[in-house]
Amino acid sequence: MDIKRTIDDIDHKILQILQEKSRIPNAEVARQVGMAPSAVLERIRKLEDRQIIQGYEVRLNPHPFNQGLMAFVLVTVQSASRADLATLLTQVTGVQDVHQVAGEDGYLLKLRVADNAELGRVLADEICSLAGVLQTKTNIVLNTIKETRKLDLNRYSS
Amino acid sequence: MDIKRTIDDIDHKILQILQEKSRIPNAEVARQVGMAPSAVLERIRKLEDRQIIQGYEVRLNPHPFNQGLMAFVLVTVQSASRADLATLLTQVTGVQDVHQVAGEDGYLLKLRVADNAELGRVLADEICSLAGVLQTKTNIVLNTIKETRKLDLNRYSS
DNA sequence: TCGAGGGAATGAATGATATTCTTTAACTAT
DNA sequence: ATAGTTAAAGAATATCATTCATTCCCTCGA
Structure with a gap:
């Protein structure tokens, strides 16, 4: 077993939600994954720290x-x-x-x-x-x- | 003069902020543009309605x-x-x-x-x-x- | 088997934020 | 002028972010 952290099902679902619409309140993400907002916040922070999440962008009409x-x-x-x-x-x-x-x-x-x-x-x-x-x-x-x-x-x- | 709404300097600055990091509290955007949060919220809504903002994405490490x-x-x-x-x-x-x-x-x-x-x-x-x-x-x-x-x-x- | 340690979730508290509504001000066109 | 339009501010309240203490669960080692 690897010491390195893995991307589990919950991380996966969080990333899916953010891929659909990244500008969404943390509490709403928590609701969708069925966890406390504090836990979701911590997971997102860690995904950012691990550089799995590299940034948040807006898509504009050219x-x-x-x-x-x-x-x-x-x-x-x-x-x-x-x-x-x-x-x-x-x-x-x-x-x-x-x-x-x-x-x-x-x-x-x-x-x-x-x-x-x-x-x-x-x-x-x-x-x-x-x-x-x-x-x-x-x-x-x-x-x-x-x-x-x-x-x-x-x-x-x- | 055109009846059609335009993108003014404030819209411009809001879009600039969102281009840097779209997942940012509305209040923080308001602070940076020096307006009330309610006014900024209304502008962002309108930019979305006008399809100038087409969505918010997360950038992931491949x-x-x-x-x-x-x-x-x-x-x-x-x-x-x-x-x-x-x-x-x-x-x-x-x-x-x-x-x-x-x-x-x-x-x-x-x-x-x-x-x-x-x-x-x-x-x-x-x-x-x-x-x-x-x-x-x-x-x-x-x-x-x-x-x-x-x-x-x-x-x-x- | 037991207990220590680490990691992660919960729940409560509070301070901050989003959102709505009302009022006000500025500008347009008739 | 005056009605209509647009947008900003400000207040009020509902919702959210954030922190912290606690609990739970898993793993490792004696």
Whole structure:
């Protein structure tokens, strides 16, 4: 048996509830799991301490903020490109995610901009002009069928 | 002047606070914006009603749930492929996002699995066997430099 | 088998918070 | 002006967060 704490059924249920709506009173979570609020509070604290819970976010509608167009850009770079290129890419207009990809000497960006005109401008003026960038391949998202950060909690194993 | 409600500076500040940590007492938000809690509550309610706030999420560490490997898969399909293919793709093991992409007759998937072995199994057994799928191109994420759902609130315009 | 120790749940107490309602103020359009 | 609209403040009360002491249960070691 491992000394390391595990995620038991109650933790599991708490995480499920928070995945549905994280901004919910602690007392309501306690009601749903059938325990005292103090016990639930302690469990949530521990999940935060153990970095199983990493934060709480709000999901906003991108349209009022003129970020209705989503695009993915695969940026291929010189193998000797500058070390801080990744950081520079995070600062490009509209960039939400920067992932370093294996086997490509490159980065995959997810970005949100207003429209195609702005996307073109960002690609030409901001990304392609960075030192070390060789080429970009862009996929414009027509329609998002699913977009979630939820994990499959049932995949837990101690 | 537009009758439609706008997002003013106070709404803006409230959204900023919630983007940092959505699970925060309303009274604390009120303190930070310098207003009565009742007024802040009313504003948040309205932002929810107007669908500017679409939900509140918890960000979990993927490792305890055996989803430490992230990959993007561009799925190319027959132009006459079945209409519900997108829905089927959302049900594939580990798939977090499904985006329909323009100009490709295809979908871009983001998925989280345990390791390369599982990724191979999912690609071979689940994705490629779907009717209409022609080919897949997979990018394995080595390292994520930035991953956020935060929007640039300053891009608001009425 | 027994008891010590650790970990976790409960329940009570209290101080803080959410929520509702009323009043007031500012702004709009007629 | 004046009625209508919108939002903020303030008060009141119901609910909640947080702490603490206590109890319970499990595990380990003698």
